[in-house]
Amino acid sequence: MEYIKETIAAICTGLTGSGINIIRISGEEAFAIAGKVFKSVSGKKVDEFGSFSVHYGYIVDNIDNVDKTIDEVLLLKMQAPHSYTREDVIEIDCHGGILVTKRILELILKNGARLAEPGEFTKRAYLNGRIDLSQAEAVIDIINAKSNLALKNSVKQLKGQVKEKIADLRERLISKTAYIEAALDDPEHISLDGFTDTLEGEINSILSEINKLIASSDDGRLINEGINTCILGLPNAGKSSLLNALLNEDRAIVTDIAGTTRDILKETVTFGDVVLNIIDTAGIRDTEDVIEKIGVDKAKKEAENADLILYVVDLNEGLTEKDLEILKEIKDKKIIIVYNKIDLLDNNIVDDRSESLALKAVRISSLNGEGIDELKDLIKTLFYSGSITNEEDVIITNERHRELLVSAGQSVRNVSESINAGVSEDFLTIDMMDAYEALGKIIGESVEDDLADRIFKDFCMGK
Secondary structure, three states, X not given: OHHHHOOEEEEOOOOOOEEEXXXXXXXXXXXXXXXXXXXXXXXXXXXXXXXXXXXXXXXXXXXXXXXXXXXXXXXXXXXXXXXXXXXXXXXXXXXXXXXHHHHHHXXXXXXXXXXXXXXXXXXXXXXXXXXXXXXXHHHHHHHHOOOHHHHHHHXXXXXXXXXXXXXXXXXXXXXXXXXXXXXXXXXXXXXXXXHHHHHHHHHHHHHHHHXXXXXXXXXXXXXXXXXXXXXXXXXXXXXXXXXXXXXXOOOOOOOOOOOOOOOOEEEEEEEOOEEEEEEEOOOOOOOOOHHHHHHHHHHHHHHHHOOEEEEEEEOOOOOOHHHHHHHHHOOOOEEEXXXXXXXXXXXXXXXXXXXXXXOEEEEOOOOOOOXXXXXXXXXXXXXXXXXXXXXXXXXXXXXXXXXXXXXXXXXXXXXXXXXXXXXXXXXXXXXXXXXXXXXXXXXXXXXOHHXXXXXXXXXXXXX
C-alpha cells in the first residue's frame, strides 16, 4: 500500500476549548516536518532529541524569513518501531484553544503532512503489525464504552484476549489439516490409520469452544450496547414517572390525564455496570384518537424488539384483565412487573398474580424513589449472573466476530458430520480450511482491504 508511506497528521483531542490539545504526526517525514515548525528553548534540533523524550519550546511560522510564534508547547518524540503506529511519531501538546490548534495543524500540513483519515493512525498500527484487527476494533469500543464493564471487556480485547483464543483454535485446525495433507503426500511414512478417531475428539472440542464464544455474544451485545428496555403498561400506570425516577430528573411529562404520552421517548441510564436504553411508550388501550393510536402501535412494536420489558401496574388497581392480555402477548420476553404508587396504597391487600405468571415483580414509588434500588438490583440479577465478570472469560462483543464464528462453527460441524458419514480424509480438509479462514478474518489474518476500510471509517479523527 503506497499511501502508508505518506506522513499524516491530525488533532487527537476534541476540538473544543480546553486546557490542552494534542496534535499527532506519524510517518517517515514526521521528524523533519516537526523540525520545520518547532523551536526548542534548549536550542537543540528535533533530529537530536532522543526517543521517548519531551521538549519545551515554541511552534513558529516562518513568514518572509521572520519567525512568528504561534504557541508555547511541549513536543514528544517517539522513534519507530516503538510507537502507536510503529512509525516515527511526534505529538505536540499545545494550548487548548480552537483557533491556535487549527493554526498549528494547518502549519504542519503546509510543511508536508497529509490530513489523516478517521481511524488512520489505528489502521497503520494494524497494517504495521502492532495490533491485530480484533485489537483495533477494541480501540473504538474503549472510546465508545458506556459502562465500567464494557470498558473492562474492551481493554481485555485490546490486550489480545480474543486474538489469543482465535489463534489457538486456528493452530489446532491447521495442525490436523497439515497432518492429513502430509499423510496423503507420503502414505509410506505417515499413516492415517485410526486418525479420524483422534480428529473427531479434537473437532468436537473446537466446536464446543466456538459455540461457547457464540453464546457469549448475547452478553457481549448487552455489555457494549446496553439493554434495550421498554416501559410498557396501561395509561396512567406511572410509566413516565418511572422513567423520571430511573433518570433522577423530570425528563418525561407527567399528568393525571390518561394518554399524556403519545409518542415514544428514548433515554439512556447507567447504574453500576448496567446500561439501559430506555423507551417510554404510550399507554396501551383501545382508542379512537388517531395520534394516540399511532403511539400505541409504536409501543407494541418497541416491545417486540426489547431485551427487557418493565411492565408498570398501578398497585392500587392490581393486574387487570387487560394487563393479563398484554402480558400474554409478550410472554416470551424478559419481563419485570413494576407495581407503582406504593406511596398511595390504602391497604396491604393487592391483587398480585405475578407469581402465578412466573414473572419477577417489585413494588416501587416513582414519586419518592422507594423500591427503585430494588428494581435496579433485580435487573442486574436478571441479566448478569456474575460469571461474565470472570477475568478468564472471553466475551464476544462484536457482531462481525459473531457472524464469522457462526460460519466457522458450521464448517467444523460439517467436518464432524463427514467423519461420522465415513467421508475420506482429503475431503475433511476442505471444511477445516474454511473454518480456519473464517477465524482468520476475525483477527485480520485474511481480510480484504474494503473490510478494513469499513471498520476504520467509524473511528474518530486523530485516532
